Amino acid sequence: MLTKADxxxxxxxxxxxxxxxxxxxxxxxxxxxxxxxxxxFPLLExxxxxxxxxxxxxxxxxxxxxxxxxxxxxxxxxxAVGRITRPALESGELARGLxxxxxxxxxxxxxxxxxxxxxxxxxxxxxxxxECADLFSQKVINASMGSFRRVRVITPPLAIALSEAAxxxxxxxxxxxxxxxxxxxxxxxxxxxxxxxxGRGLSPAVRALxxxxxxxxxxxxxxxxxxxxxxxxxxxxIRRLQK
Amino acid sequence: MLTKADxxxxxxxxxxxxxxxxxxxxxxxxxxxxxxxxxxFPLLExxxxxxxxxxxxxxxxxxxxxxxxxxxxxxxxxxAVGRITRPALESGELARGLxxxxxxxxxxxxxxxxxxxxxxxxxxxxxxxxECADLFSQKVINASMGSFRRVRVITPPLAIALSEAAxxxxxxxxxxxxxxxxxxxxxxxxxxxxxxxxGRGLSPAVRALxxxxxxxxxxxxxxxxxxxxxxxxxxxxIRRLQK
Numbered sequence: 001m002l003t004k005a006d007x008x009x010x011x012x013x014x015x016x017x018x019x020x021x022x023x024x025x026x027x028x029x030x031x032x033x034x035x036x037x038x039x040x041f042p043l044l045e046x047x048x049x050x051x052x053x054x055x056x057x058x059x060x061x062x063x064x065x066x067x068x069x070x071x072x073x074x075x076x077x078x079x080a081v082g083r084i085t086r087p088a089l090e091s092g093e094l095a096r097g098l099x100x101x102x103x104x105x106x107x108x109x110x111x112x113x114x115x116x117x118x119x120x121x122x123x124x125x126x127x128x129x130x131e132c133a134d135l136f137s138q139k140v141i142n143a144s145m146g147s148f149r150r151v152r153v154i155t156p157p158l159a160i161a162l163s164e165a166a167x168x169x170x171x172x173x174x175x176x177x178x179x180x181x182x183x184x185x186x187x188x189x190x191x192x193x194x195x196x197x198x199g200r201g202l203s204p205a206v207r208a209l210x211x212x213x214x215x216x217x218x219x220x221x222x223x224x225x226x227x228x229x230x231x232x233x234x235x236x237x238i239r240r241l242q243k
Numbered sequence: 244m245l246t247k248a249d250x251x252x253x254x255x256x257x258x259x260x261x262x263x264x265x266x267x268x269x270x271x272x273x274x275x276x277x278x279x280x281x282x283x284f285p286l287l288e289x290x291x292x293x294x295x296x297x298x299x300x301x302x303x304x305x306x307x308x309x310x311x312x313x314x315x316x317x318x319x320x321x322x323a324v325g326r327i328t329r330p331a332l333e334s335g336e337l338a339r340g341l342x343x344x345x346x347x348x349x350x351x352x353x354x355x356x357x358x359x360x361x362x363x364x365x366x367x368x369x370x371x372x373x374e375c376a377d378l379f380s381q382k383v384i385n386a387s388m389g390s391f392r393r394v395r396v397i398t399p400p401l402a403i404a405l406s407e408a409a410x411x412x413x414x415x416x417x418x419x420x421x422x423x424x425x426x427x428x429x430x431x432x433x434x435x436x437x438x439x440x441x442g443r444g445l446s447p448a449v450r451a452l453x454x455x456x457x458x459x460x461x462x463x464x465x466x467x468x469x470x471x472x473x474x475x476x477x478x479x480x481i482r483r484l485q486k
Contacts, residue, residue, distance in 0.1 A: 113469060116465050116468070116469070117468070118463075119464055119465035120461055120462065120463050120468055121463060145465065145466065145467075146465075146466070147465050150465075216363075216479065217479075217483075219363065219364050219365035219482055220361075220362045220363050220364060220365030220366070221362055221390075222360075222362035222363035222389075222390050222393075223388065223389070225359070225360070225363055225475070226359070226471075228469075229472060232468070232475060232476055233475055233476055233479045236459065236480075237479075239462055240426045240460075243426075
């Protein structure tokens with residue numbers, strides 16, 4: 001049985017300002033919570049309804065209580081609370097391996113899908129500009145299909161972070177309709193791949209720091225591809241060319 | 244000023260059974276409707292609010308009326324009605340060019356995105372199994388970003404259509420985690436690429452007709468990629484290898 005204060009606190013985590021104030025985020029779903037437990041991911045609180053396989057490892061709540069604390073219109077059978085951690089960019093870090101940088105990608109479904117892509121292609125880190133959808137929102141966590149916990153995500157002012165790439169002569173690839181075809185890129189071991197916002201593309205400050213524009217060859221007449229689709233195709237080509 | 248009967252009829256088109264009964268679908272948004280008009284796409288009715296650039300070419304409606312007829316929670320400034328056409332698969336057609344086949348892809352956003360991908364990569368046609376999200380639902384049309392009108396979409400029983408591919412010795416590629424790496428496919432001029440449903444993958448009847456399984460090489464730890472992401476990467480590799 002949850003207190004009114006518990007319910008109010010868990011519901012408040014739907015909003016970024018409350019998540020930041022408390023340093024807490026919510027993750028929902030039996031499968032992902034079971035995976036987090038198996039990995040000893042630090043979860044501060046776990047709630048489960050009687051039909052959940054997690055019920056022995058969680059505080060039991062009624063379906064009505066779960067509906068009140070859930071961040072989704074259709075609640076899952078389990079909900080957990082974790083502590084927000086925000087790693088800082090280390091000096092010289094961008095010179096090592098592959099970085100996916102998101103320049104104001106505002107749709108949380110896109111940000112979550114991009115984390116899943118970064119995880120699939122083993123990117124070393126993801127940079128999210130402060131205007132991106134919040135990593136700890138439920139929609140991002142949900143769309144990442146569990147990848148949120150495996151990807152190192154840093155949220156720096158993006159132009160400052162990319163200046164750091166310039167200092168170490170790390171290539172910064174910008175996805176843009178006018179770039180060189182991604183099929184014929186030179187092999188890259190270390191690189192930053194920047195994806196612009198859905199509506200406006202790359203911001204001027206970020207564009208100025210791009211060392212090479214790449215484009216996905218177009219064969220038909222669609223005007224553009226979705227940001228996550230473009231990132232996935234570029235990532236696949238970069239990994240293919242590394243061999 | 245719309246009559247009650249008009250409003251009821253336009254609202255009823257939110258449901259597939261009413262769209263099928265009337266043979267009509269709705270498309271919303273000033274940009275896409277202007278493009279359709281510029282291409283002489285046959286639109287039977289056009290409605291626009293006073294702030295729309297289409298107001299001279301449309302029946303004027305108030306924002307309140309638009310809110311009632313719109314299929315979206317947040318209505319656009321223009322709405323048009325078109326006639327549903329459902330082309331039939333021609334004999335031997337699958338032996339010519341590239342076909343994207345969707346095996347019970349149920350999320351309308353995924354189906355719309357897949358139409359956009361088929362358009363970008365100039366697929367000759369898309370086959371949607373009858374259990375796929377309905378092509379003429381507003382979410383599919385919206386997610387296709389205008390591509391719905393440029394892609395030839397056929398909705399046959401998929402296993403029967405793929406038997407037709409077998410008859411003409413056309414390769415049927417199935418996207419599956421256990422397939423051959425897509426990077427090293429032999430060049431294909433004519434092929435069917437089959438994408439399974441989000442949850443269950445390829446259905447057994449379709450799987451039995453696949454001549455070659457392909458997979459996207461995985462470098463990290465995400466369990467899977469979204470259906471549209473997988474289709475886009477396979478399409479990019481097939482087009483690259485055709486050169």
